[in-house]
Every structure is written in C-alpha cells, then in structure tokens.
Amino acid sequence: MTILVRMAEIQEAEEMMDITQAHVDSAIYIGEAGLEFAERLAGLGAKVSVPTTLNVSGLDEHHWRDWNVPADWAEKAHRQMIAYQTMGCQPTWTCAPYQTETAPRFGQQIAWGESNAIVFANSVIGARTERYPDFMDICAAITGRVPAVGLHLTKNRAGQVLMRLVDVPRRLQEDDSFYATLGHLMGQIAEDRIPVLEGLKVTPSEDRLKALGAAASSSGTVALFHIVGTTPEAPTLEAAFQGRGPQSTVDITLSRLRGAWQTLTTAREERLDMVVLGSPHFSFAEFARLAPLLEGRHRHPDVKFLVTSSRTMKGLAERGGLLEPLERFGGQVTVDTCILATPMLPPSVKILMTNSAKYAYYAPGMLGTRVIFGSLADCVQSAVTGRVIRDESLWTG
Amino acid sequence: MDRLIRGKALVAGAATGEALISDQPLSFWGGYDHRNGFIIDRRHPLNGESACGRILGIPYTRGSSTTTGVLVESVKAGTAPAAVVCNRTDAFLSLAAIVADEMYGVRIPIVLTTPEDFEALKSGQQVEIRPDGTILIKGET
Numbered sequence: 001m002t003i004l005v006r007m008a009e010i011q012e013a014e015e016m017m018d019i020t021q022a023h024v025d026s027a028i029y030i031g032e033a034g035l036e037f038a039e040r041l042a043g044l045g046a047k048v049s050v051p052t053t054l055n056v057s058g059l060d061e062h063h064w065r066d067w068n069v070p071a072d073w074a075e076k077a078h079r080q081m082i083a084y085q086t087m088g089c090q091p092t093w094t095c096a097p098y099q100t101e102t103a104p105r106f107g108q109q110i111a112w113g114e115s116n117a118i119v120f121a122n123s124v125i126g127a128r129t130e131r132y133p134d135f136m137d138i139c140a141a142i143t144g145r146v147p148a149v150g151l152h153l154t155k156n157r158a159g160q161v162l163m164r165l166v167d168v169p170r171r172l173q174e175d176d177s178f179y180a181t182l183g184h185l186m187g188q189i190a191e192d193r194i195p196v197l198e199g200l201k202v203t204p205s206e207d208r209l210k211a212l213g214a215a216a217s218s219s220g221t222v223a224l225f226h227i228v229g230t231t232p233e234a235p236t237l238e239a240a241f242q243g244r245g246p247q248s249t250v251d252i253t254l255s256r257l258r259g260a261w262q263t264l265t266t267a268r269e270e271r272l273d274m275v276v277l278g279s280p281h282f283s284f285a286e287f288a289r290l291a292p293l294l295e296g297r298h299r300h301p302d303v304k305f306l307v308t309s310s311r312t313m314k315g316l317a318e319r320g321g322l323l324e325p326l327e328r329f330g331g332q333v334t335v336d337t338c339i340l341a342t343p344m345l346p347p348s349v350k351i352l353m354t355n356s357a358k359y360a361y362y363a364p365g366m367l368g369t370r371v372i373f374g375s376l377a378d379c380v381q382s383a384v385t386g387r388v389i390r391d392e393s394l395w396t397g
Numbered sequence: 398m399d400r401l402i403r404g405k406a407l408v409a410g411a412a413t414g415e416a417l418i419s420d421q422p423l424s425f426w427g428g429y430d431h432r433n434g435f436i437i438d439r440r441h442p443l444n445g446e447s448a449c450g451r452i453l454g455i456p457y458t459r460g461s462s463t464t465t466g467v468l469v470e471s472v473k474a475g476t477a478p479a480a481v482v483c484n485r486t487d488a489f490l491s492l493a494a495i496v497a498d499e500m501y502g503v504r505i506p507i508v509l510t511t512p513e514d515f516e517a518l519k520s521g522q523q524v525e526i527r528p529d530g531t532i533l534i535k536g537e538t
Binding site: 002003006007010011012025026028030031032033034036037040113114115118130131132133134135136137187191192217218219220221263266340361362364365366 | 407408422424426427428431437438439440444457458459460461462463464465466467469470472473474485486488489491492493495496499500501
C-alpha cells in the first residue's frame, strides 16, 4: 500500500478506487531484483484480494529442457512462478488473458499489466485499466485498490488523434499483415495519445485487433484506441472524441503503410533460420487458420517452426485436432512464455521470420537477431521452401 | 554560466553526472540491458550508448510494462542511470524508483520538466539534480 499511495501522490490522484480484477506481468523473471521482490511479498504472507491472472513467465515450466534454457535460469524463473501462485494468482501464464474465460466485461474497472493486454482490454472490450507497470500490478491485486486516474475515468478516454485511412485497397485490409503494420504505424503517430481510426472497410476479427494493439503498444505508448464503427466506445466519430474533436488529423495512405511495413523487416538475407508465431499468444482461432495452411506439407530441414501460446489454447487446439497438422509439419509449440521472455533460442538462430509486429519490434534488440515480417501465409511458405517468400503485391496497390 | 531549470521531483533525490538525452521515448524492456547499462533498442537514437551512472533524459517511457522491472534490476546490478529526467509524469519510471527505494534504499531521482525546459538538456552536459527537483546545467551560457 505504501507503494500505491506514493504513486497516487505522483499521479495527483484525488482518491483511490476499487478494482475487481488484476492481470499481473511481474511474474516474468528478468533478474534477481524481481525474484527478491516476489519472494519477499510471498514470504510476508501477501495474498491477492481480487481474481488475478498471470502474464507470461520466464519459463515453459514443462518443456524448457527441449530448448537452450540454462538450468540456473530455469530454477530462478520457476521460483518466481511459485511465489506468485503462493499469493493466490491463477497460473494462466498468458499475454492474451482477454481470450480466456476470465476476460473482463465492458466498463469493468481492472488493473492490468502487459502492454498488449492493456490496450486490448481498454479498446476492444471497453474495460478500464491504466497502464500498470510491473510491481504496481501485484500491489493493486493484493490491496484491490488503485489511484483513480487516467483511463479509469471516462473523461480521459476520449480520442485525441484522428487517423483516416485514405485509398487503402480493400484487398490489403483483408490481409492479416495489414493490422500489425497499421498498429506499428499507429504507435509511431499517436505516441502517448489516444488514436481514433476511421475508414476501415472490413470488420476486423478479434485476432486482428489483438495484432494491431500489440504493435501499437510496442512502437508507441498506446493504451487505448478507437475504431469508428467497430470498438465499443466509438459507435460514431463524435462519440470516439466525446464531442471534443481531434487535436490533429493524419491521413494513412498506402505509401505510408508500405514504409511502416518495410521498417518491420531488418534482415536483408533470403534465407531464414526460424519462423515464430504467437506474440501475443496464439489463440484457438489462429491455430484453426494455421492448420489448413500446413496440411500435406513439411518445413524445410534448416528452418525451425515455433508457435508460442498458452496452456489453455494449446489444450483446446489439441482437442480440436489442430495440433496434429502442426506436428506433422515439423512445428513445435511453447507455452507459458515466449522467445523474448525466456532464453530458449540456440545461438544458431540468427534470422527470424514472424507475422507478429511485436516480435519484429523487440527481437533485434533483445535477441540480436535480424527479422523478416510477413503474413501468416508468407511465414508458412518461407518455412517450407527455406527462403524468404513474401507477397509484396498487396503493398504496391 | 550555469543554468537552472525548475523541475518537479516525482521521486526526490540528488545526483550528478554527464547527461545522455534523447527526444524519443524508450522502452527499458527490450531497450536497456540491465547487465551493463547499455541502450539496446536498435530503433532508438541512443542505441549503443551506456546510460550507467549518467543523467538520462527521455520524454517518457513507451512499450512494455516490464520497463519498471528492468530499471529495478539495473539498480540492483549497479548499472542504472544516476537519475532520469522526463517531460511527462511517467508512472513507470516513478514506480521503479519507488520500488528501488523501498527494497534497496537506493534513490534514483526522477524529475519532471516542461517540454520547453527539456529542450535545454543536451548529451554531454554536466548536470546536477537536487532533491527539490532543480536541475543545474553546469557551464551553460
């Protein structure tokens, strides 16, 4: 509570408020301090007072030995997982908690960590959370209280920047790589303001909105976006801005999107070492989209093929018969964590291909790899042939 | 001549050091290597610079919730900036400094300035941060 009150003063909160759910990102192991913090809280007997889910950890608890994870890392990451479960958090271990049965409802006041989860909860569901940093999320879960500031309050949820899609071909809008790219651009343009998107010709699926939000909260600080006619607080343009109108208006053209698409790729080579999908964690619907693309094919022997997901989604995919095609293809699934959160990749992996803008954004700095960004179909094609194949015609108009 | 900027101490403390400044926001997770204090976001202008022991100036943090975790790890590892100056009230920086203070008794001052004052800060300047939030840029005319 000391930490929360000190934060309330900094944020100039007039009061504290109740939350009814928390999603805790702090269980990710990155070093000694986070582990020490967790074990100190757990050792003091701290328990969460609201239903609390856990974000990715630093370890795939049951499969880490299949990869390059050092035993010392595994031991500490595991201790940190145990500490959070001791405090009563549910071992969901996923960065897509909004696609599980614990997903919040419209208008619900929650305290969530994990940038992509925050933006999805606020934008797509219309639940209300500030951007909670690590350590504060667990403090909120224990006390059930947060400073009443920011996106918890209606007045702070109005759009600020209008982004208008201008002459963006419908064919591109129907491709999954469009949403990750648009999100990447949205984050750069909006920075820490609330963007409102107008002019979308198709209604995006949940997974496309997930890709958009994850990209926008990596390249920028976007914690809430509105899409006119799609997201719940934006039935009309006027409603999205709460009648106040935009501070600025930016036109999103095909050439601008192409520029953003190009910056997501840092590798110049034609070969690739690995395809990795699932940031945020792969959903059942994504497994269902992937399976037919893999049918009757096999990955190139030099290219690894990995999907990162949650235990729940992997279990559902298995029951739905969607894992068999993946296994026959030569693919693997990692749960509980992701390639950025656990040191699992062997040093021989230098060039990654992905359909995730979040992976593409972070991998070069965190893993020292070069990346190629492509659509789901591009990723499968490239894994089969062992060289990068991308449908660039979508981006040339 | 020295120049004084009146900032607001989000988390109060004293520090001196060489400034390392950018007008681009930074995610510490994926952007700051807590093992050595280097900035590793390939897309950031400060990529390749060491912020260890320096007065780091960024407008605010972006991206990951784990920014806070990385900054606290860097305090524990002794690779943290001596202080951070920002121009938006940044909950992530503030929280990291509070947790470092509560856990280790280490004060990393976090100071808020106006965007205009922030522009006076340049990499390479010798800067002193005072507990009241005052920023002293030494040898400025």
